[in-house]
Every structure is written in C-alpha cells, then in structure tokens.
Amino acid sequence: MTALAQAQPVIPDFGRGSDCVRENRTFCWDWVRDHWDDTLQPRLLEHVELTAYAVGIGFAIAFVAALVAYRHRSFEGAFGFTSELLYTIPSLALFQLLVPVTGLTITTVEIALVSYTLLILFRNVVAGLRAVPDDVLEAARGMGFTRAQTLLRVELPLAAPSILAGVRIAAVSTISLATIAAFVLPEGLGQPILDGLRTFFKTKFIAAGALAVALAIATDALLVLVQRSLTPWTRASRAG
Amino acid sequence: MDPRESRGMNDDFRPRLFVDGIRFVLDNASLIAAKTLEHLVLSGAAIGVALAIAVPLGVLLGHAHRGAFLAINVGNVGRALPSLALIAFGLPIFGISFTNVLVALVVLAIPPMLLNTYVAIDGVDADAVGAARGMGMTEGQIVRRVELPLALPLIFAGVRIAAVFVVATATIAAIAGGGGLGDIIVNQASYRLRGVVGASMCVIVLALAVSAALAALQRLVTPPNLRPRVLMLEPTHVPSLASRADPEPGP
Numbered sequence: 001m002t003a004l005a006q007a008q009p010v011i012p013d014f015g016r017g018s019d020c021v022r023e024n025r026t027f028c029w030d031w032v033r034d035h036w037d038d039t040l041q042p043r044l045l046e047h048v049e050l051t052a053y054a055v056g057i058g059f060a061i062a063f064v065a066a067l068v069a070y071r072h073r074s075f076e077g078a079f080g081f082t083s084e085l086l087y088t089i090p091s092l093a094l095f096q097l098l099v100p101v102t103g104l105t106i107t108t109v110e111i112a113l114v115s116y117t118l119l120i121l122f123r124n125v126v127a128g129l130r131a132v133p134d135d136v137l138e139a140a141r142g143m144g145f146t147r148a149q150t151l152l153r154v155e156l157p158l159a160a161p162s163i164l165a166g167v168r169i170a171a172v173s174t175i176s177l178a179t180i181a182a183f184v185l186p187e188g189l190g191q192p193i194l195d196g197l198r199t200f201f202k203t204k205f206i207a208a209g210a211l212a213v214a215l216a217i218a219t220d221a222l223l224v225l226v227q228r229s230l231t232p233w234t235r236a237s238r239a240g
Numbered sequence: 241m242d243p244r245e246s247r248g249m250n251d252d253f254r255p256r257l258f259v260d261g262i263r264f265v266l267d268n269a270s271l272i273a274a275k276t277l278e279h280l281v282l283s284g285a286a287i288g289v290a291l292a293i294a295v296p297l298g299v300l301l302g303h304a305h306r307g308a309f310l311a312i313n314v315g316n317v318g319r320a321l322p323s324l325a326l327i328a329f330g331l332p333i334f335g336i337s338f339t340n341v342l343v344a345l346v347v348l349a350i351p352p353m354l355l356n357t358y359v360a361i362d363g364v365d366a367d368a369v370g371a372a373r374g375m376g377m378t379e380g381q382i383v384r385r386v387e388l389p390l391a392l393p394l395i396f397a398g399v400r401i402a403a404v405f406v407v408a409t410a411t412i413a414a415i416a417g418g419g420g421l422g423d424i425i426v427n428q429a430s431y432r433l434r435g436v437v438g439a440s441m442c443v444i445v446l447a448l449a450v451s452a453a454l455a456a457l458q459r460l461v462t463p464p465n466l467r468p469r470v471l472m473l474e475p476t477h478v479p480s481l482a483s484r485a486d487p488e489p490g491p
Contacts, residue, residue, distance in 0.1 A: 026332050088451045090408035092425055093440035100257040100437065169319065176322040180412060183426070193328050197415055202332050209325030216320035 021203065028203045039192055039204075044211055047188040050178045051219075053110055055171050058117030065118075066125035067151075076126060083119035091116065091177050095184045109181040116177055117170040124166025128159025161227065161234045168223040175216040189215070261437030268435075272421075272442055279420030279446065282338070282413070283406045286345030290402060294350045295395065298357025302364075302391070303383055311358035318351025323409040327416045341410070341418035348409055349402040356398025360391030393462040400454040407447045421446070 020028035032040065062083075069076035086094075091112060098108040132155050140150045156163075182190025189212040196205030228234075265272050301307035326344040334340035364387045372386045414422025424431045424439035431439070 088404050088447050090411045090443050090447050092411045093443040096436050096440040100254040172320050179322040179324040193324050205328040209328045212322045212325045220320055
C-alpha cells in the first residue's frame with residue numbers, strides 16, 4: 001500500500017472518484033465508503049493492536065513495579081522519577097531517537113508507547129494500594145490472612161477502582177500517542193492522517209482523525225463500563 | 241516521503257548517529273537557537289491563551305461548586321483528542337498557519353488546566369471559606385485571599401502538565417507550518433538523519449527544562465505545610481488528577 005503510494009507522482013492524483021474527491025472538498029463520504037476496506041479498517045485494527053500491546057506490556061511492568069514500591073518506599077521514588085522523565089519526553093523525539101537503536105520497527109513504537117503508560121499506571125496502582133484503610137488491613141491480619149492473602153483478597157480488590165482508572169487513562173493516552181508513531185512506522189490511524197496531510201487530501205486526514213477520536217472515546221466509555229461492573233461498590237459514592 | 245526510503249528498511253544499531261546528532265547541533269547552533277526560540281514563542285503563546293481561558297473558568301466553577309461534570313468531562317475529552325488529529329482538523333479551516341497550530345495547542349492545553357483549577361478551588365477547605373465569610377469578606381475577597389492561595393499549587397501542577405503537552409505537541413505541529421524544532425525533525429530530506437536526531441535531542445532537553453522550571457516554580461508557590469494536602473487527593477474520585485496532578489518527582 002505504502003510502496004504503491006510512493007510510486008505515484010508528486011502531484012496527488014485525485015483523478016478517479018467523484019467530483020467531491022476530484023475537487024478535494026472538505027469531506028467526501030464516497031471516498032470513505034470506497035476506502036474503508038483497504039485503508040481505514042486495516043489501519044484502525046492496527047491502531048487497536050498497537051494500543052493493546054502497549055497498555056498490556058506497560059501494565060505488567062507498572063504493576064510489578066508498584067507492588068515492589070508498595071513495600072519499599074525508596075523504589076517508589078526511583079521508579080516514579082524515571083517514569084516521570086520518560087513521560088516528559090516529547091513523543092516524536094523519542095520515536096526518532098529510538099530509530100538508530102531499534103530501527104524502523106514495531107519495537108521502536110512499542111518501547112515509546114509502553115514508556116508513556118508507565119507513569120500513569122504505576123501512580124494509580126500505588127495510590128490505590130496506599131488508600132486501603134489501616135483498620136481493614138488490621139482486620140485482615142486479625143483473621144489470620146497471610147501477606148499474600150491480604151494482597152489478593154483485600155488490598156487489590158480495594159485498589160481496583162484506582163487501578164482501572166489508571167488503565168483507562170493509559171489506554172486513551174496511548175491511542176492518542178499511537179497516531180504519532182506513523183512518523184516512523186506506517187501503521188495505525190496516524191498513517192492515513194499523515195499521508196492525507198502530506199498530499200493535502202482533506203477527506204483522508206479528517207476521516208482518519210475522526211476515527212482516532214472515536215476510537216479513544218469508545219475505549220474510554222468501554223473501560224468505564226468495565227470499571228463499573230467490576231467494582232459495583234464504587235457507584236454509590238462516585239462524585240462525578 | 242516515507243522515512244523508510246532514505247534509511248533503509250532495517251537499520252542496524254547505529255549509535256554513531258547520536259554523535260552525529262550532537263555535532264549537527266554544534267555546527268548549526270544559530271539554526272537550532274532560532275528554531276528553539278520559535279518553539280518557545282509558539283508554546284508560550286498557546287499556554288498564555290489557554291491560561292487566560294481555563295483558569296478564570298475553573299475558578300468560577302470551583303468557587304460556585306458547580307460544573308464538576310463540565311470540568312471533568314472537558315478533561316476526559318481533552319485527553320481523548322489525538323494531537324495529530326486535532327492539527328489535521330484545523331487545517332481546512334485555518335490553512336497551513338501559525339493560527340491553526342496555536343488553536344490546536346490551546347485546545348490541548350485547556351483540559352488539564354481547567355480540571356486542576358476546578359478541583360483545586362472546589363477542594364479548598366469549606367471551614368476556611370466559612371471562616372472568611374464569617375469575617376465579612378466579599379466573594380471576590382474570598383477567591384483572591386483564601387481560595388486562590390490555597391489552590392495555587394494544584395493549579396500550577398495543571399499548568400505544568402499542559403506546558404509539557406504543548407512543548408511536545410508543538411514538535412508535531414511543524415507538519416502544519418507551526419515552525420519550531422519540529423521543522424527539522426519532520427524535514428529529514430533537508431536536514432538528514434543527523435539533523436533529525438540532533439533536533440530530537442534538543443526538543444527533549446527543552447521539554448525537560450520547561451518541566452523542571454515549572455516544577456521549581458510550583459515548589460516556590462507551595463508553602464511547605466500545604467504539600468501533604470496536595471498529595472492526599474483521592475485517586476478514585478478524580479482519576480486523571482491523581483495520576484497527573486502531582487508530577488512532583490520523588491526524592
């Protein structure tokens with residue numbers, strides 16, 4: 001697909017298609033209809049895939065780090081500071097700087113995307129665990145729970161709302177950042193946006209941009225539902 | 241042009257590029273300085289405009305304890321807007337221009353500022369506000385002398401998050417004529433890979449410097465006895481705040 005696009009002349013070829021496409025009007029439904037199967041849908045699925053891997057790997061790392069940080073305060077400072085630094089690095093610059101190391105590969109993209117999820121996930125898991133009231137922990141100890149049992153049956157369930165809130169924020173942010181990955185890897189919805197911008201074909205970047213926004217909003221809504229169904233006790237006290 | 245073409249599909253490990261990047265920065269110091277200035281002007285303008293909109297609105301809503309729904313949802317929607325898409329949407333309206341990029345950056349900067357300002361003012365101890373009212377302060381005085389000083393650290397945290405976003409996004413904005421260091425990064429054909437790498441390093445330094453400067457400022461406006469109060473925010477109620485409002489790095 002990309003190779004073909006590259007082979008085309010520099011002047012964008014809007015020749016085929018309807019008047020709307022030829023005149024490059026703001027938005028052409030027929031282009032979206034015609035190119036859903038070969039452009040938009042595959043890029044959308046790639047985008048979901050990029051995001052899912054990043055959040056999954058990021059969660060695994062952040063969760064383990066948070067458990068360690070929960071027991072050892074000094075580690076919390078160190079990991080928090082590192083993930084904070086990573087979070088501050090502009091995404092386009094990080095993608096570009098990883099290229100000499102890992103090449104124009106999916107690894108480059110995922111390393112960057114994962115590193116942006118760490119801060120949010122780590123913070124929320126630690127905050128959730130720390131918010132467990134002392135008397136609840138006392139009661140668990142009084143019932144003869146071991147440390148592992150307390151963690152699994154008391155602390156993690158009570159921390160679940162905060163953890164899930166972190167996953168939600170991380171997922172939505174990653175969807176946004178994954179569009180920028182298109183600067184180094186022609187995958188995901190960033191690719192048609194960038195391609196549309198470079199050829200100034202409005203329908204393409206508007207449609208792909210709208211899809212990215214819709215994906216973010218849908219993911220947010222879906223994760224709110226998951227959050228509510230997994231932690232029904234939070235609904236009564238939710239402030240908004 | 242696809243970056244794949246000029247770099248080859250499988251670049252192997254090329255650490256020399258980092259050296260070349262640094263050399264590029266040193267050799268083109270005046271270019272880098274000019275682009276950095278552009279970057280700062282663009283980011284500063286966006287942050288200024290966003291401040292002027294978000295903070296008064298957040299203070300107003302927070303003082304009235306109304307509009308939690310609005311503030312929190314603007315925060316959520318703001319996060320869901322991919323910056324690249326935002327820049328793209330503005331293009332048919334504003335064309336390739338400074339205005340388009342500025343609008344996109346302002347839209348990105350408003351949500352964290354609004355959310356933090358709202359939560360900070362809304363969360364000021366009701367007893368303190370009650371006492372001020374009992375002393376006969378007008379509403380304006382309460383806002384200026386009680387709520388704003390107490391809320392300042394958290395408001396600053398929001399400004400810092402927004403500033404980091406804006407500096408990062410201003411890089412991407414180069415694709416739509418925003419100028420700044422991104423101009424070099426997205427223009428590999430002119431500046432070669434060493435230019436891209438060098439400019440990327442500059443952007444990173446710039447972002448870290450802005451973040452550190454604002455963190456220092458934030459610390460300066462936070463009286464020591466207030467620091468724990470800021471940290472105690474309930475994460476489950478305002479998740480975005482819990483995770484982002486307190487970017488104080490550890491010790």
